[in-house]
Amino acid sequence: MRSEAKTVIIGGGIIGLSIAYNLAKLGESDVVVLEKGYLGNGSTFRCGTGIRQQFNDEANIRMMKRSVELWKGLSEELGMDVEFTQSGYLFLIYEKDELEAFKNNVRLQNRFGVPSRIITPEEAKEIVPPLNTNGVIAAAWNHTDGKANPFKAVFAYAEAAKRLGVEIYEYTEAKDIRVEEGKIKTVVTNRGEIKTGRVINAANAWAPLINKMAGVPIKIPIEPYKHQGVKTEPIKPGQIEPMVISFKHGGVYLTQEAYQGGVIGGYGLKYGPTYDITPTYEFLRGVSYRFSQIIPALKYVNVIRIWGGFYAETPDHNAAIGRINEIDEFYIAAGFSGHGFMLAPAVAEALAEFIVDGKTDKPLDFYDPYRFERGELRGQALQMG
Amino acid sequence: MTEDPKGKIIICRCNDVTLKEIEDLIEGGITDIEEIKRLTRIGMGPCQGRTCIPLVISIIARKAGKKPGEIPVPATRVPVRPVMMGVLAGEMGDDDEE
């Protein structure tokens, strides 16, 4: 391992790796990524694969619009197929007031160029033939939302970053960060020390521990909550193309994996704050019950696995992204709640621009890490699962 | 050009992963079984890795010069055998509300 680097990124998930790649792309040399386990082993490899622009606030809609533009070109740009498909997101609507809220969201999304619209239950059934539309009064549909393969995305970013000179150290844990008079001196790891003047905290659920090592003096409340995912055996391809969501059934989301054919998803059952991610029988039963309510034919499909992972949640379900002023060149991009995978390309682009050029045209201010300290929360980001 | 026979040797029967795919990854420097699992989906099919994981461990051991005992076995996931959703939901016949 090298003993000196200009930039040390802590966390080898989709966020840390995409930031590393974007910094290198903007010409930064001497970038190192530290990952305490294997790449992606945090939340990224446990996620539900969904990528949507249907948010309920301007900043997330604009960021996700840019992110989808980037996702579209990512396989080509990174030189590896990340299996991004624009198979859409379908929100099932059961109540009148829910419909009003979705109409408002759609208006806002349309204003920023996202072509979402409200459709009838019959149209929803055309899109997802095995759907149970009992009680459904409408649906919100956007055909440009989609999904991608998190395993491939992590490796694609990592390999592309390496080609641009980034060094990635797996099984290397940041243990301490030495700061003197507001300047970063060294990152101490289980494999030795790295002298550096810049640290980016991309440790997601563990980000508070990294902040503590560096003595970040402001409050950034990020807490780990256990959420779980499920996967079934493959079924005939093309039956459940979009991500199907129902808030009525406890925040269920489910979709058929584009290349594998299994159905994947989860619901809003959460535990925590906790660092324990053991899967639970309660989830296995609950998710099976809910999936078979929405797609009755799934009753006859085998579950082959469930797993646990973290949502690194903040009080308003939006991440903390930006510079910590009290420590020269200390940045954070963490606390993505349920939507860090989808945001990664745009967040990484924006943060790299901000670090290298001192500015970005993306709405990074929205994710200001100081907002918690000021007691000025954002509107709750639409969080599923 | 004759096709590489290793492209026909199936290591994972659930997800049709061949010996060649696994050896190519190892030759490309990816020797961590957790990473090979995610990239090829060995061990993620209905058999839960019963067939392929021991095979992959021996391939890694051979190609990367490690002892099989040094290679950790990836996490086994619940349920240990595939179970139908309807059985878990407890409503194969009757529709009980939760």
Ligand SMILES: Cc1cc2nc3c(=O)[nH]c(=O)nc-3n(C[C@H](O)[C@H](O)[C@H](O)COP(=O)(O)OP(=O)(O)OC[C@H]3O[C@@H](n4cnc5c(N)ncnc54)[C@H](O)[C@@H]3O)c2cc1C
């Ligand atoms: C069940 C589930 C479903 C989800 N579904 C979706 C979805 O559909 N769409 C979506 O966009 N998002 C989804 N998410 C959220 C998404 O997974 C996360 O927001 C995203 O992966 C965050 O990426 P990250 O790189 O910030 O974090 P992580 O992938 O957790 O990476 C952080 C890394 O930091 C490492 N680390 C921690 N401490 C240290 C240290 N001291 N030294 C070195 N390394 C360290 C960890 O090992 C970890 O690999 C879901 C999450 C779960 C759990």
